[in-house]
Amino acid sequence: MNIRKTLATLGISALVGLSAAQAVAAGTIKIGSFLAVTGPAAFLGDPELKTLQMYIDEINTKGGVNGMQLELVHYDTGGKAKEAVGFAKRLIKKDRVDVIVGGSTSGSTLAVIPLVEKDRIPFISLAGSVKIIDPVKKWVFKVPHTDRMAAAKIFEDMKKRGIKRIALISGSGGFGKSGRSQVLALAPEQGIEVVSDESYGAKDTDMTAQLTKIRNTDAQAILCFGFGTGPAIVTKNVRQLGIELPLYQSHGVASKKFIELAGAAAEGVRLPASALLVADKLPASDPQKGLLLAYKQRFESKYGPVSTFGGHAYDGLMITVRAIERAGGTDKAKVRDEIEKTRGFIGTGGIFNMSPTDHLGLDLSAFKMLEIKHGDWTIVE
Amino acid sequence: MKRLRGLFLLTLLVVILPLLFPDNYYVTVVAVSAALHAILAVGLNLLMGYAGLISLGHAAFFGIGAYTSGIVTTRFGLDPWSAMAAGMLLTGTIAFVMARPILRLKGHYLAMATLGLGIIVQIVLVQTEELTGGPDGLGGIPPLSLFGWEVDSDLRWYMLMSAVMLLVVWLALNIIDSRSGRALRALHGSEVAAEMMGIDTTVTKTGVFVVAALSASLAGSLFAHQQAFISPDSFNFFFSIELVTMVVLGGMASTFGAVFGAFVLTFLPELLVIFEDYEVMIFGAILMLMMIFLPQGLFVGLRDLLRRLLQQQRAPAPAPVVPAGEDKHDAA
Numbered sequence: 001m002n003i004r005k006t007l008a009t010l011g012i013s014a015l016v017g018l019s020a021a022q023a024v025a026a027g028t029i030k031i032g033s034f035l036a037v038t039g040p041a042a043f044l045g046d047p048e049l050k051t052l053q054m055y056i057d058e059i060n061t062k063g064g065v066n067g068m069q070l071e072l073v074h075y076d077t078g079g080k081a082k083e084a085v086g087f088a089k090r091l092i093k094k095d096r097v098d099v100i101v102g103g104s105t106s107g108s109t110l111a112v113i114p115l116v117e118k119d120r121i122p123f124i125s126l127a128g129s130v131k132i133i134d135p136v137k138k139w140v141f142k143v144p145h146t147d148r149m150a151a152a153k154i155f156e157d158m159k160k161r162g163i164k165r166i167a168l169i170s171g172s173g174g175f176g177k178s179g180r181s182q183v184l185a186l187a188p189e190q191g192i193e194v195v196s197d198e199s200y201g202a203k204d205t206d207m208t209a210q211l212t213k214i215r216n217t218d219a220q221a222i223l224c225f226g227f228g229t230g231p232a233i234v235t236k237n238v239r240q241l242g243i244e245l246p247l248y249q250s251h252g253v254a255s256k257k258f259i260e261l262a263g264a265a266a267e268g269v270r271l272p273a274s275a276l277l278v279a280d281k282l283p284a285s286d287p288q289k290g291l292l293l294a295y296k297q298r299f300e301s302k303y304g305p306v307s308t309f310g311g312h313a314y315d316g317l318m319i320t321v322r323a324i325e326r327a328g329g330t331d332k333a334k335v336r337d338e339i340e341k342t343r344g345f346i347g348t349g350g351i352f353n354m355s356p357t358d359h360l361g362l363d364l365s366a367f368k369m370l371e372i373k374h375g376d377w378t379i380v381e
Numbered sequence: 382m383k384r385l386r387g388l389f390l391l392t393l394l395v396v397i398l399p400l401l402f403p404d405n406y407y408v409t410v411v412a413v414s415a416a417l418h419a420i421l422a423v424g425l426n427l428l429m430g431y432a433g434l435i436s437l438g439h440a441a442f443f444g445i446g447a448y449t450s451g452i453v454t455t456r457f458g459l460d461p462w463s464a465m466a467a468g469m470l471l472t473g474t475i476a477f478v479m480a481r482p483i484l485r486l487k488g489h490y491l492a493m494a495t496l497g498l499g500i501i502v503q504i505v506l507v508q509t510e511e512l513t514g515g516p517d518g519l520g521g522i523p524p525l526s527l528f529g530w531e532v533d534s535d536l537r538w539y540m541l542m543s544a545v546m547l548l549v550v551w552l553a554l555n556i557i558d559s560r561s562g563r564a565l566r567a568l569h570g571s572e573v574a575a576e577m578m579g580i581d582t583t584v585t586k587t588g589v590f591v592v593a594a595l596s597a598s599l600a601g602s603l604f605a606h607q608q609a610f611i612s613p614d615s616f617n618f619f620f621s622i623e624l625v626t627m628v629v630l631g632g633m634a635s636t637f638g639a640v641f642g643a644f645v646l647t648f649l650p651e652l653l654v655i656f657e658d659y660e661v662m663i664f665g666a667i668l669m670l671m672m673i674f675l676p677q678g679l680f681v682g683l684r685d686l687l688r689r690l691l692q693q694q695r696a697p698a699p700a701p702v703v704p705a706g707e708d709k710h711d712a713a
Binding site: 076080082085089090093094106107110111114115118129131172174178181 | 406507518533610614615620654
């Protein structure tokens with residue numbers, strides 16, 4: 001057989017193989033995802049992707065959804081909004097996925113919203129900003145708590161302790177800035193006065209200047225909004241300066257890493273966080289407890305310490321799967337309607353009750369107020 | 382019209398592709414971003430390739446154009462075309478004012494100054510939250526419409542973006558073949574010699590800097606309307622570097638080289654996606670190999686190779702005739 005013949009044979013068999021593959025693909029449900037698996041937001045995207053893969057495999061071995069297998073099509077955005085738009089286009093136009101679960105960062109989610117709305121495809125975002133669902137967009141849903149809820153939860157706890165004047169210090173990244181504007185918007189409604197409004201840069205290594213200014217105000221508590229190393233430095237500096245005020249952090253530091261970084265200074269810090277962090281300390285009557293322990297155990301047996309971010313991917317995936325089951329197929333409009341009808345779904349982030357006016361469906365009870373004691377989380381009652 | 386042969390070829394390609402593949406993802410989606418990148422690369426190539434002035438902050442002008450369009454249309458309700466003009470006016474003014482102090486510098490110092498410009502614009506976009514929406518970005522930018530014909534589908538964007546790209550390529554070719562184009566190349570060769578021949582180098586440099594900025598601003602406005610959402614990280618330092626890579630990869634001092642570089646760098650990641658975790662590594666390896674074996678740039682290198690082969694076949698070969706100025710790719 002000469003080379004030309006071999007090539008022709010190869011080509012034909014490749015074509016046959018392709019069409020066979022497509023025939024199989026007809027019976028699958030395609031779930032698209034774009035996540036920040038690498039880059040500065042990898043701590044979000046990495047556990048999210050692992051969770052999606054783990055649970056999609058499990059669903060498939062159990063026989064799939066409505067007798068159809070799930071297929072995950074995912075791309076790594078590196079945390080960049082522009083890449084996210086490109087990959088979302090690819091998911092919709094080339095891979096022709098049935099639904100999208102993804103978008104690790106608020107920036108990447110907000111960037112693809114115009115596209116998703118135009119091409120009418122159900123999209124569950126895994127990012128934090130309240131802007132994603134407020135105002136409500138027909139095809140866009142999200143599962144993580146919003147920064148507005150975090151601010152509200154913190155204010156609720158402050159009012160219980162009789163705190164009326166606070167000093168705010170926030171990071172200059174997207175998370176810190178968005179949190180800052182929510183705090184400033186919500187404080188007057190809650191009867192809380194922000195007497196000092198400081199910020200720090202993403203790479204700052206010392207915040208004593210800002211904290212010295214705060215010390216000279218009549219604030220009764222300090223609230224720090226940010227993630228990464230910044231909040232840990234703030235915590236250390238507060239103690240070094242001998243400031244005795246109660247210190248609140250946002251849900252952005254809800255990981256063991258924060259306690260490691262801040263060390264002994266973290267004692268007494270309060271923050272709102274998802275119940276996943278304290279799954280084993282929840283009372284047995286808590287409806288989330290069983291699920292949280294199961295997810296934690298499964299994730300940790302395979303990949304190491306659990307984070308709330310992977311939990312968001314679980315919630316997004318399961319809400320989608322239930323909606324497809326109820327819709328009896330992958331018709332995009334029907335699936336969208338069914339996602340909107342999600343009621344009483346127990347997820348890792350809380351109990352979801354979505355509605356046409358609420359595409360998140362969580363209330364303040366989804367957050368637990370935690371206090372760090374002896375290097376571990378405890379629930380504040 | 383021998384001079385514009387390449388442009389006709391490109392036009393033909395642009396027209397035929399969507400007729401053959403009207404619903405192909407690579408044509409209607411990827412080629413649109415490639416055309417956008419080509420507009421940027423052609424502008425930057427005038428500056429880098431022909432005048433020999435390196436810019437590591439080209440994304441800044443792209444960003445100013447995009448944000449002017451975004452802000453003016455969403456907050457002040459101006460129509461997109463006036464917004465585009467406003468963006469170009471603003472970018473042109475900034476470039477004109479910046480040109481004098483910045484272009485006095487040479488080599489590494491010029492690179493540093495343009496780098497600083499890019500970073501300053503980035504910081505302004507992030508910090509002026511009330512106007513730009515800060516790091517969360519700016520949404521709700523209306524679509525473009527042309528004589529009551531709304532540019533809303535992928536195919537329509539393909540047509541508009543390609544048309545603008547062809548226009549920019551045509552303008553660039555004309556600039557290069559004009560008196561000021563020759564002045565630019567003289568400048569690249571030796572600034573002192575250019576001055577000796579009576580070229581006002583300051584005016585020439587400022588001019589090319591402003592033209593490059595204007596084309597970037599135009600691309601930025603188109604980008605803003607196409608995406609309907611913009612955020613500062615689309616205009617960061619890394620994007621500037623990407624643009625420089627497009628120009629260098631395609632072949633400096635060749636307009637079609639810049640177009641080619643833009644298309645290669647846009648399509649390559651799309652095609653490499655199937656390798657998943659190894660994508661970035663393979664991408665890097667390909668770039669390295671290209672620069673090792675075709676240091677004068679992909680387009681220029683391949684074209685010269687083809688020419689040599691053709692001449693060898695047509696024996697007896699006359700000495701290779703290479704149009705002057707097309708092959709000055711030695712300095713950066």
